[in-house]
Amino acid sequence: MPTTQNCSHLSIKQLRQVCSSCNLSSLCLPVGLADEDLKRLDALITKRRVINKGETLFQIGDKFERLVAVRSGAFKTFVSDADGEQAIIGFHLPGELLGFDGITSGQYQVSAQAIETSSICEIPFNELLTFAAKMPSLQRQLLSIMSQKTMPDIAVRLNNSAEQRLASFLLGLSKRFKNCGYSESEFNLPMSREDIANYLGLAPETISRLLSHFQADGILEINRRHIVLHDFRRLQIIQCSDH
Amino acid sequence: MPTTQNCSHLSIKQLRQVCSSCNLSSLCLPVGLADEDLKRLDALITKRRVINKGETLFQIGDKFERLVAVRSGAFKTFVSDADGEQAIIGFHLPGELLGFDGITSGQYQVSAQAIETSSICEIPFNELLTFAAKMPSLQRQLLSIMSQKTMPDIAVRLNNSAEQRLASFLLGLSKRFKNCGYSESEFNLPMSREDIANYLGLAPETISRLLSHFQADGILEINRRHIVLHDFRRLQIIQCSDH
DNA sequence: TTGCTTTCCTGATCTAAATCAAAATACGGC
DNA sequence: GCCGTATTTTGATTTAGATCAGGAAAGCAA
Numbered sequence: 001m002p003t004t005q006n007c008s009h010l011s012i013k014q015l016r017q018v019c020s021s022c023n024l025s026s027l028c029l030p031v032g033l034a035d036e037d038l039k040r041l042d043a044l045i046t047k048r049r050v051i052n053k054g055e056t057l058f059q060i061g062d063k064f065e066r067l068v069a070v071r072s073g074a075f076k077t078f079v080s081d082a083d084g085e086q087a088i089i090g091f092h093l094p095g096e097l098l099g100f101d102g103i104t105s106g107q108y109q110v111s112a113q114a115i116e117t118s119s120i121c122e123i124p125f126n127e128l129l130t131f132a133a134k135m136p137s138l139q140r141q142l143l144s145i146m147s148q149k150t151m152p153d154i155a156v157r158l159n160n161s162a163e164q165r166l167a168s169f170l171l172g173l174s175k176r177f178k179n180c181g182y183s184e185s186e187f188n189l190p191m192s193r194e195d196i197a198n199y200l201g202l203a204p205e206t207i208s209r210l211l212s213h214f215q216a217d218g219i220l221e222i223n224r225r226h227i228v229l230h231d232f233r234r235l236q237i238i239q240c241s242d243h
Numbered sequence: 244m245p246t247t248q249n250c251s252h253l254s255i256k257q258l259r260q261v262c263s264s265c266n267l268s269s270l271c272l273p274v275g276l277a278d279e280d281l282k283r284l285d286a287l288i289t290k291r292r293v294i295n296k297g298e299t300l301f302q303i304g305d306k307f308e309r310l311v312a313v314r315s316g317a318f319k320t321f322v323s324d325a326d327g328e329q330a331i332i333g334f335h336l337p338g339e340l341l342g343f344d345g346i347t348s349g350q351y352q353v354s355a356q357a358i359e360t361s362s363i364c365e366i367p368f369n370e371l372l373t374f375a376a377k378m379p380s381l382q383r384q385l386l387s388i389m390s391q392k393t394m395p396d397i398a399v400r401l402n403n404s405a406e407q408r409l410a411s412f413l414l415g416l417s418k419r420f421k422n423c424g425y426s427e428s429e430f431n432l433p434m435s436r437e438d439i440a441n442y443l444g445l446a447p448e449t450i451s452r453l454l455s456h457f458q459a460d461g462i463l464e465i466n467r468r469h470i471v472l473h474d475f476r477r478l479q480i481i482q483c484s485d486h
Numbered sequence: 487t488t489g490c491t492t493t494c495c496t497g498a499t500c501t502a503a504a505t506c507a508a509a510a511t512a513c514g515g516c
Numbered sequence: 517g518c519c520g521t522a523t524t525t526t527g528a529t530t531t532a533g534a535t536c537a538g539g540a541a542a543g544c545a546a
Binding site for chain 3: 192194209
């Protein structure tokens with residue numbers, strides 16, 4: 001039962017690029033779906049695209065029609081305040097979904113920009129809902145993903161010091177990289193110091209200084225964007241300790 | 244088709260207390276539901292309870308089985324850090340839903356406590372899902388509510404000054420009170436200065452001082468918990484203006 | 487290569503808000 | 517009513533992190 005123009009024309013070759021053969025198939029939507037459900041979901045994913053570094057995926061106010069799954073690369077989402085400065089809302093790594101904020105109003109509430117050259121899957125939302133109504137496991141999965149997004153990031157807890165925020169941020173990134181199959185202790189930061197600072201509500205200079213201190217203390221090694229985490233325990237202590 | 248023990252025994256009197264006759268019926272879940280759907284939803288709401296000020300509604304780790312709709316009063320949700328200090332995640336006013344954070348793991352991820360004597364409706368989640376699968380409008384409504392919760396509160400934007408945060412917080416409260424039928428310009432703060440400070444990542448003394456300044460500037464009048472907003476325009480300017 | 491731009495680092499000063507301290511006011515129990 | 521406790525206000529001091537400033541390293545185009 002094809003519900004889009006494309007579905008009925010998907011070749012075997014195209015199908016190989018969708019969920020059931022995706023190396024992130026344990027993430028995104030398919031988690032916990034039965035094989036037969038997964039195959040039906042595959043038919044929904046009409047388009048896979050590459051977005052170059054710096055390119056905009058969607059902007060505030062754009063019509064919301066689809067969710068986006070990150071296959072590789074990374075995105076940031078942000079709003080722009082009065083004087084054009086952007087306030088970064090979040091970063092999005094492989095296996096994660098973007099665009100949920102558009103559901104209520106039918107328009108995206110944030111802008112999304114690739115911070116690395118990235119590849120994505122687009123998922124038509126209305127058709128996804130139609131499927132979800134027939135697939136209890138998918139319905140629950142959708143709600144589950146959104147429920148996770150309602151929990152605030154402890155890295156941006158207001159009461160936390162700069163040290164605590166950065167430690168939380170690094171541990172969070174590490175966990176997410178591990179989650180999508182990369183090393184948890186060695187990776188490239190997809191974002192600039194300035195973007196980290198913006199996200200954490202700190203000055204870029206503060207990020208630089210703290211990274212230098214962490215390195216001097218042997219907690220991690222950092223060179224440009226390349227980071228190696230040595231002492232998780234110590235990061236966790238910093239994350240929790242007051243002031 | 245009663246799916247709970249109670250449904251089949253609901254008296255007319257009890258039914259008067261549920262959604263279709265609730266003075267908040269335009270909020271919570273029923274928004275946009277057709278009359279017949281609404282009647283079926285009513286059958287789900289098995290229990291209405293009163294929670295006294297200071298009482299705990301649920302705690303982190305409690306088994307998640309139901310969502311909670313606030314009918315009157317107010318709640319705070321929070322997590323407790325290492326040394327027992329609580330970090331307030333949010334406040335919940337009449338017409339708003341709590342508990343979504345429990346979906347993924349089946350356990351609440353925050354604790355919820357009444358900050359005023361409150362009355363609530365409890366909604367069994369699994370049965371709600373069963374209904375949602377049959378009611379596309381309810382399914383969408385659920386996702387829509389959750390999507391709104393994924394947008395961070397600008398009051399707690401890290402880059403914002405204390406003034407900006409408090410102005411945003413007051414405007415946000417005002418909007419929410421208006422939304423559930425109360426005055427937007429005159430209301431009682433349901434929470435203490437300390438709780439406001441905690442939520443906004445500031446010291447209670449800072450809240451006190453700022454409220455005094457706002458009052459001295461004629462922006463508002465405040466006496467204990469009772470507040471009258473006089474100059475919305477000026478609050479909006481403060482909310483936006485940098486530093 | 488050279489020059490230009492962007493990103494990042496490090497030090498010196500400054501400031502918004504925390505902390506410390508103490509008084510004033512409101513509230514709950516008896 | 518009264519007293520004891522908790523909350524709020526106001527002032528004085530301190531400090532974490534911002535801002536200002538200059539330089540070093542990396543990336544990129546011609």
